[in-house]
Amino acid sequence: MKRAIIVDSGCSPTKEWIEKYNLYFMGMKVYIDGKEFTDGVDLDHEKFYSLVKSADDIHTAQPSLKEIMNIYESLLEKGYEEIVDIHFSSKMSGLFNTAQMAKNMLNVDVKIIDTKMVSIGASLVARRIVELLEDEGRIFEEVESKVPKIIENTFMEFTVPTLKYLIKNGRIGKAAGLAGTLMKIVPVLTVEDAEITPLTKVRGINKAYKVMADNAFEFIKNKPYNIKIYKVHGFDNNKVQEDHVFEMFMEKFEKLNYDYELVEGRIWPTVACHSGPEVFGLAVYGEENPL
Known part of the structure; x- marks a missing residue:
């Protein structure tokens, strides 16, 4: 066909x-x-x-x-x-x-x-x-x-310095409760039940790096088949942040000796209009048993 x-x-x-x-x-x-x-x-x-x-x-x-x-x-x-x-x-x-x-x-x-x-x-x-x-x-x-x-079998997470774009464009979802609370707090967000959902909020970007790396590793560690990893950033300066998270994740992940496919790039304009252009994220896919 x-x-x-x-x-x-x-x-x-x-x-x-x-x-x-x-x-x-x-x-x-x-x-x-x-x-x-x-x-x-x-x-x-x-x-x-x-x-x-x-x-x-x-x-x-x-x-x-x-x-x-x-x-x-x-x-x-x-x-x-x-x-x-x-x-x-x-x-x-x-x-x-x-x-x-x-x-x-x-x-x-x-x-x-x-x-x-x-x-x-x-x-x-x-x-x-x-x-x-x-x-x-x-x-x-x-x-x-x-x-x-x-x-x-798919997990994604990202962080932004401001929620104003998500709020303005009506994409805030279950993260609405974080509005107006950020200051030095860094939110780590995901998509759950098809809506933006907060995973956690931490004080300082270095803690956000660790949380994101740990989240991705915990999700994938028992899913050894058909693994895909997608690292992404918005502005050029966000690539440094994206790389920090990825390197911390890979320190643990590589010890598993799983085969994987790596995808990397920039957040598409469609998505950056919702999240804001200053953003970075990581997504992983894996299967406990092949589908």
């Missing part, structure tokens, strides 16, 4: 991964001081982080219903018999629901998946789904049944 797989910019795909599997891409709209861009199309990471340094307002919007319908129709015209459309959390964007509307209006059999995560977490969920479909040749229905377990 000729299959097309779509992934959106909220899933933080890498260029290499898109090219490897010949994936199709759906970019969210990004607005910087009122000017519209399409993430990954006319707005790359370098351009975004250059513009955002002096921007007063950044926010996102989803592609229109018509745009999504056009994407589906163009793939059908190319002869694809199956379309799998993978999206970041439906609780953080209306994109998943709009895709469902487009599918219903066209009356076509598009398989739409909600990763229930965002950014690097959604990326690791999407990567495992694509592997099962493309590398292992599993049928969609079998892979779909494993999506809850794939999500369960």
